[in-house]
Amino acid sequence: MNTILEVKNVVKQYGDYTALNSVSLNVPEGSIYGLLGPNGAGKTSLIRIINQITLPDAGEIILNGEKLNPNHISMIGYMPEERGLYKSMKVGEQCLYLAQLKGMSKQDAKKQLKFWFEKFEIQTWWDKKLQELSKGMAQKVQFIVTVLHNPKLLILDEPFSGFDPVNANLIKDEIIELNKKGTSIIFSTHRMESVEEMCDYIALIHKSNKLIEGKLEDVKRQFRTNTFQVGVMTQNVEGLMYQLTQKFTVGQTDFKSLNDDLKLEVQIGNHATNDLLSVLSQNGQVTHFAEKIPSVNDIFIQTVTD
Amino acid sequence: MNKLLLIVRREFIAKVRNKSFIVMTFLSPLLFLGMSFLIGYLSSINKDEATKIAIYDQGNVLKSSLKSDKETAYTDLSAMPFNVAKDTANKSYEGLLFIPKTATIQDLKSKVEFISDESASADFIFGIEKVVDSILTQDNLKANNLDIAKIEKAKVESSLKLSKYSGDVSxxxxxxxxxxxxxxxxxxxxxxxxxxxxxxxxxxxxxxxxxxxxxxxxxxxxxxxxxxxxxxxxxxxxxxxxxxxxxxxxxxxxxxxxxxxxxxxxxxxxxxxxxxxxxxxxxxxxxxxxxxxxxxxxxxxxxxxxxxxxxxxxxxxxxxxxxxxxxxxxxxxxxxxxxxxxxxxxxxxxxxxxxxxxxxxxxxxxxxxxxxxxxxxxxxxxxxxxxxxxxxxxxxxxxxxxxxxxxxxxxxxxxxxxxxxxxxxxxxxxxxxxxxxx
Incomplete structure (x- = not known):
């Protein structure tokens, strides 16, 4: 698989403070790549370097096979966390201006704008000033401005913050659609459920260092604890518990079930799953058996607190 | 289009379209003119009101030379007793110009007095001094038997001509x-x-x-x-x-x-x-x-x-x-x-x-x-x-x-x-x- 963006040993310092300590990343082409990390981890610093807003002190960035250069500006669509538009400027003029700054010709920009305005059914807003629009309406304009120039790489910093649920969903669908058409997306967020839902790759930056990177399933595999949630209907609770604790680490758990069963969380360690299953089936009726997959949230918290 | 040009154009248009810019551009020359006229008008009113000065001339030497004009109006109170004149002047005049009777006119040199609670303007003092000067000078000339008319005729008021090396006259x-x-x-x-x-x-x-x-x-x-x-x-x-x-x-x-x-x-x-x-x-x-x-x-x-x-x-x-x-x-x-x-x-x-x-x-x-x-x-x-x-x-x-x-x-x-x-x-x-x- 091709790599759209390669970050190689990037270092960024502000005075004595190190914002990025030799960070390397590989963003595969066509992926939705979740860039995670607590506040102040260095995500925004990295994103600003990729957008050529600031320069790295060391290391290099390869975008689309080339060393990062000013021509790449038109290939990237960037929606920063701190975002806004000119309040007293007309919506149409504003979009045209920002598109032209990205290197589009006026004709192209007009054509694309027409497409997006029709898609979001906002053609009547063209001559309105931004301050006449509601916040939700302005957010749509903001999104259009970000994707107007058909970027190959879309960088979204907390894309859903400030969006109401309706707009957030609309934007999410648009992001997924753009991704299907081949746009690679870097996604920086704290909302773990949207990472879980949308991302196929993740990287975790903490205290200026990259701690984790990889395909979402691979990372989860890496963080699997071989723990299973089981449900079993048995008369012999004590016998079962005795047998289980001999071999495995057992704890209480809870999950939804229609049966009046014993709900346990069992960590099997090096044993095979069948070892657990046989102990369970010898002592009663197995009603539930599932591996406990670590959520991105678990991984995040575990990594950051370690 | 060049990005710098795009920014310049946006900033220019944003500025020029701004209502305050349009108002500023067309209003401030008017304001400027209006202010100048207002100042001119106010200072003309300031001058319109002539200052009322009372004269008490014991020797009758000066009062004929002090002529009322737009700025100053002189009133002769010499007929009254001095104390009454002083009170009257205090009540209804800006000040009292007191010219005492002296043995010779030359003694007036440092005797003329202006009584007022408000300090007199420099122009006024200078004007009075000029009148006294000329009277005393004429008296001096007379005492020395010089023909005043001839001297007046002999007086010259020169004017310095300013020019540059290029010959232009300034x-x-x-x-x-x-x-x-x-x-x-x-x-x-x-x-x-x-x-x-x-x-x-x-x-x-x-x-x-x-x-x-x-x-x-x-x-x-x-x-x-x-x-x-x-x-x-x-x-x-x-x-x-x-x-x-x-x-x-x-x-x-x-x-x-x-x-x-x-x-x-x-x-x-x-x-x-x-x-x-x-x-x-x-x-x-x-x-x-x-x-x-x-x-x-x-x-x-x-x-x-x-x-x-x-x-x-x-x-x-x-x-x-x-x-x-x-x-x-x-x-x-x-x-x-x-x-x-x-x-x-x-x-x-x-x-x-x-x-x-x-x-x-x-x-x-x-x-x-x-x-x-x-x-x-x-x-x-x-x-x-x-x-x-x-x-x-x-x-x-x-x-x-x-x-x-x-x-x-x-x-x-x-x-x-x-x-x-x-x-x-x-x-x-x-x-x-x-x-x-x-």
């Missing part, structure tokens, strides 16, 4: 006109720097508070954005200036044609010194006015205008890049005050230095030095130019100005680059210094 008072003109230009530059520098700063703060800044600088370099802002706003300023200049020049044209001045372009006869001398001898102001207008026409207008443009650009860019840096460093206008003070100071210094030193000696050391220092040169040099400044001085001063401008823009862009992405607390001077090294 008019008295033209220096004041030059000072005025230089001052107008210097002051204009200061006002432009302050007003348009503030516009630049506000525009930077606006982008910061709108949070559009990061979107824009992901497309263009911060330096381009800063320069685009500065240029765009300056073009708006220049447009405003051109509109005012056109209005001003048309008024001047109307005035010159009205008073019948033949300009250098239309006639060479203005160089005829005889005609100038002749006209200069006509003492009426109206008769001299065409000559003054003529003299203004003959000032180094081209040099003034060309230098004005250069100093305007240099001075404006120098200062507005600092304004931009300040705008980037703060989150709102109120925080900008402490950083603005060091900017306003040299501007004020320039105006005051220019006003006091250039007026007294346009080519003195202080005036020359400050017309070289880049932070004051746009103001001080422009004040000096109407008096004629050697070209090398202008060139050196411009080189210094533009050299400093490059340095300051570099410095400002460093602060700007870091500042626009900083939100929250107001930075300290120390932090600004740190930003330079990021």
């Amino acid at each position: 008019l008295k008072g033209i220096n004041e006109i030059k000072i005025g003109l230089g001052f107008i230009f210097g002051y204009l530059i200061m006002m432009f720097i302050i007003i348009y520098g503030n516009f630049v700063m506000r525009s930077v703060i606006e982008e910061k508070t709108n949070r559009i800044i990061e979107i824009v600088i992901s497309s263009v370099k911060p330096f381009q954005l800063m320069m685009g802002k500065i240029i765009g706003n300056s073009l708006a300023g220049i447009l405003q200036f051109i509109i005012w200049a056109i209005v001003g020049v048309s008024i001047f044209f109307v005035a010159t044609t009205f008073f019948g001045v033949e300009t250098a372009a239309t006639s060479m006869s203005k160089a005829n010194p005889e005609a100038v001398k002749l006209a200069a001898e006509n003492s009426g102001f109206m008769a001299k006015l065409p000559l003054y207008l003529n003299e203004i026409w003959n000032l180094p207008i081209a040099t003034i205008i060309i230098s004005f443009i250069f100093y305007f650009i240099g001075g404006y860019f120098l200062y507005s890049s600092l304004y931009a840096a300040i705008g980037a460093a703060v989150d709102n206008e109120t925080d900008s005050q402490q950083f603005l003070l060091p900017i306003i100071m040299p501007l004020m210094l320039g105006v005051y230095i220019g006003f006091f030193t250039v007026a007294s000696d346009p080519h003195g050391n202080i005036a020359t030095i400050f017309s070289m220092i880049p932070f004051t040169s746009p103001i001080v040099m422009l004040m000096r130019i109407p008096f004629g400044v050697p070209t090398w001085q202008i060139i050196v001063s411009l080189i210094l100005l533009f050299g400093t401008f490059v340095g300051v823009v570099w410095f400002a862009s460093k602060i700007y680059r870091v500042g626009i992405l900083m939100y929250g607390k107001k930075p300290t001077w120390k932090e600004l210094y740190k930003w330079l090294k990021y």
Whole structure:
């Protein structure tokens, strides 16, 4: 698989403070790549370097096979966390201006704008000033401005913050659609459920260092604890518990079930799953058996607190 | 289209479309005229009311020489007893001029007294002294048996003729006109720097508070954005200036044609010194006015205008890049005050230095030095130019100005680059210094 963006040993310092300590990343082409990390981890610093807003002190960035250069500006669509538009400027003029700054010709920009305005059914807003629009309406304009120039790489910093649920969903669908058409997306967020839902790759930056990177399933595999949630209907609770604790680490758990069963969380360690299953089936009726997959949230918290 | 041009165009259009810009452009000349008329009118009212002065002339020597006029109305109270006259004067007059009876008229030299609780104006005192002087002088002349009529006839009032080596005849008072003109230009530059520098700063703060800044600088370099802002706003300023200049020049044209001045372009006869001398001898102001207008026409207008443009650009860019840096460093206008003070100071210094030193000696050391220092040169040099400044001085001063401008823009862009992405607390001077090294 091709790599759209390669970050190689990037270092960024502000005075004595190190914002990025030799960070390397590989963003595969066509992926939705979740860039995670607590506040102040260095995500925004990295994103600003990729957008050529600031320069790295060391290391290099390869975008689309080339060393990062000013021509790449038109290939990237960037929606920063701190975002806004000119309040007293007309919506149409504003979009045209920002598109032209990205290197589009006026004709192209007009054509694309027409497409997006029709898609979001906002053609009547063209001559309105931004301050006449509601916040939700302005957010749509903001999104259009970000994707107007058909970027190959879309960088979204907390894309859903400030969006109401309706707009957030609309934007999410648009992001997924753009991704299907081949746009690679870097996604920086704290909302773990949207990472879980949308991302196929993740990287975790903490205290200026990259701690984790990889395909979402691979990372989860890496963080699997071989723990299973089981449900079993048995008369012999004590016998079962005795047998289980001999071999495995057992704890209480809870999950939804229609049966009046014993709900346990069992960590099997090096044993095979069948070892657990046989102990369970010898002592009663197995009603539930599932591996406990670590959520991105678990991984995040575990990594950051370690 | 070039990105810098796009930014310049947006800034220009945003500025020019602004209602306050339109109002400012067309209202401020009216305001200026209105103010001048108001001041003129008020000072004329001030004069209308004649000051009422009572005279008590015991020896009957002075009162016939004191004539009431528009400014002063004299009333003779000599017939009353002195105490009554004094009381009356205290109640209903501005003051009492007391001329005691003396043995000889010459004793009056230091005896004439003006009694008033309010201090008299310098003009009034000078006027009274002049009357006393002339009476005493005449008395002296008489005592020495000199024919007053002959002496009067022998008196000459000379008039110094001012001219240059080129042979052009100058008019008295033209220096004041030059000072005025230089001052107008210097002051204009200061006002432009302050007003348009503030516009630049506000525009930077606006982008910061709108949070559009990061979107824009992901497309263009911060330096381009800063320069685009500065240029765009300056073009708006220049447009405003051109509109005012056109209005001003048309008024001047109307005035010159009205008073019948033949300009250098239309006639060479203005160089005829005889005609100038002749006209200069006509003492009426109206008769001299065409000559003054003529003299203004003959000032180094081209040099003034060309230098004005250069100093305007240099001075404006120098200062507005600092304004931009300040705008980037703060989150709102109120925080900008402490950083603005060091900017306003040299501007004020320039105006005051220019006003006091250039007026007294346009080519003195202080005036020359400050017309070289880049932070004051746009103001001080422009004040000096109407008096004629050697070209090398202008060139050196411009080189210094533009050299400093490059340095300051570099410095400002460093602060700007870091500042626009900083939100929250107001930075300290120390932090600004740190930003330079990021």
